[in-house]
Amino acid sequence: MTDAVVTALWRHPVKGFTPEPLAEARLQAGGWFPGDRMYAVEDGPTGFDPAAPTQLPKTRFTVLMRDPSLARVRTRWDEPTDVMTVQADGHPDLAVRLSDPDDRTRFDAWLTDFLGDAVDGPLRIIPAGDRHRFMDSRNGFASVLNLASVRDLEARIDRPLDPLRFRANIWVEGLEPWVENGWSGRHITVGGVALKGVKPITRCAATHANPETGERDIDVCASLFEQYGHVLCGLYVSIGTAGRIAVGDPLEIRP
Numbered sequence: 299m300t301d302a303v304v305t306a307l308w309r310h311p312v313k314g315f316t317p318e319p320l321a322e323a324r325l326q327a328g329g330w331f332p333g334d335r336m337y338a339v340e341d342g343p344t345g346f347d348p349a350a351p352t353q354l355p356k357t358r359f360t361v362l363m364r365d366p367s368l369a370r371v372r373t374r375w376d377e378p379t380d381v382m383t384v385q386a387d388g389h390p391d392l393a394v395r396l397s398d399p400d401d402r403t404r405f406d407a408w409l410t411d412f413l414g415d416a417v418d419g420p421l422r423i424i425p426a427g428d429r430h431r432f433m434d435s436r437n438g439f440a441s442v443l444n445l446a447s448v449r450d451l452e453a454r455i456d457r458p459l460d461p462l463r464f465r466a467n468i469w470v471e472g473l474e475p476w477v478e479n480g481w482s483g484r485h486i487t488v489g490g491v492a493l494k495g496v497k498p499i500t501r502c503a504a505t506h507a508n509p510e511t512g513e514r515d516i517d518v519c520a521s522l523f524e525q526y527g528h529v530l531c532g533l534y535v536s537i538g539t540a541g542r543i544a545v546g547d548p549l550e551i552r553p
Contacts, residue, residue, distance in 0.1 A: 302472035302549040304488060305445065310465060311375040311382065311396070312423065313338035313432040314361035314368050317462055317509075318375065322544035325491050325537045330431040331440040331467040333377065337396060338432040339409060339423045348427025353436050356502070360409070365416050366507035366514050371409075386412055396425075438496040438534020441466040442478065442486075447531060450475035454525045457516055462509040464501070466532050470549050476526070478533040481551065485538075489547035492538035499532040 307320040313335045323332050339360040340346065346354060362368055372385045375396065384392040384405065392408050394401035402423045410421050426432055433439060443466035452459040461469060468488065481495035505518035522529045 302470050302551075304468055304543065304545055304547045304549060305471045306469040307543070307545060308462075308465075308467055308469070309333040311336055312373060313356075313359060314365075314504075315371060316373040317465060322542055323467075324542050325440075325540060327537055327540045329439065329537055330433070331537075333375070334440070334467060335432040336426050337423050338426070339406075339421055341421060342418050343420075343422075344424075346424055348425055348430065351427060351430030354432075356434055359432070360413065360417060360421060362504035362507045363502045365413060367413065367416065367512040369507050369509050369512035371412065384408060396423075435496065435499075435534045437536060438499075439537060440468065440493070440535050441499060442468045442470060442493075442533045442535055444473045444475070444478045444532070445469055445471050446473050446475045447478065451518075451521060451525060451531070455516070455521045459516070459518070460509050463505045463507070463518065464499075464532050465504070466499075468535075468543070472549075479528075479530055481533055485552040486535060487550045487552070489541065489543045490539075491541040491543050493535040494538055496534040496536055498530040499534055501529050501531050505531075 307323050308317045309320060310317050311333055340358060341360050344354055344358045356363060370386055373382055375382045380395050380397050381393055382396055389412055394405045405423055406421050443461060443464050445461060448459055448461050479498045482497050484495045486493040486495060501519055506514040506516060508515045519529045
């Protein structure tokens with residue numbers, strides 16, 4: 299038992315782009331966090347086939363690890379209409395329906411203009427399909443972030459760290475720092491939904507990008523290793539039962 303509570307829920311409809319807050323989410327057993335990483339932008343042909351999906355390395359896509367300036371692109375997906383709005387200073391606003399291949403082509407052109415020489419290209423936003431999501435883990439279909447761990451690192455390096463750098467789905471308050479690193483295989487309950495710890499999340503240079511400015515301003519990976527001897531922050535989880543989770547729900551951990 300813990301006194302932990304969910305303080306925020308986030309989805310990322312397009313891998314590498316703007317996190318979107320949710321008040322609640324309805325999870326499906328064996329599924330993914332809803333609305334999360336449904337699309338990704340390939341940088342050059344990947345051969346990905348949504349009818350026969352395979353796991354691809356994040357380096358095949360335009361992501362913050364490669365292109366930190368993506369943080370300056372503001373996207374927002376309206377689920378009922380399937381329309382994503384796209385904004386960035388100095389560039390025209392855009393609205394595209396993600397399910398429409400012609401609209402996706404317009405987004406490809408907009409993003410190519412925004413990134414310029416930073417990409418190899420051609421850029422193409424691709425759907426994951428019903429059997430896949432563009433997660434960095436083969437088995438962890440959602441992610442949990444212990445805010446106490448972020449604050450502990452923040453205090454040690456004496457620099458503010460926006461938890462959005464870690465692009466997790468479920469933010470939790472009320473835990474001891476770093477306890478989640480020992481939760482692989484543990485049973486977790488959020489509200490009435492059963493989750494299971496898969497493995498701690500190994501961090502990459504995506505966390506170095508300031509989510510507001512798009513500048514690499516903190517070497518988070520080096521800081522983690524210098525302070526703790528690892529580059530872990532957050533936990534991948536699988537979803538064991540269907541149900542609703544919401545901000546304010548308790549989190550409980552069992553053997």
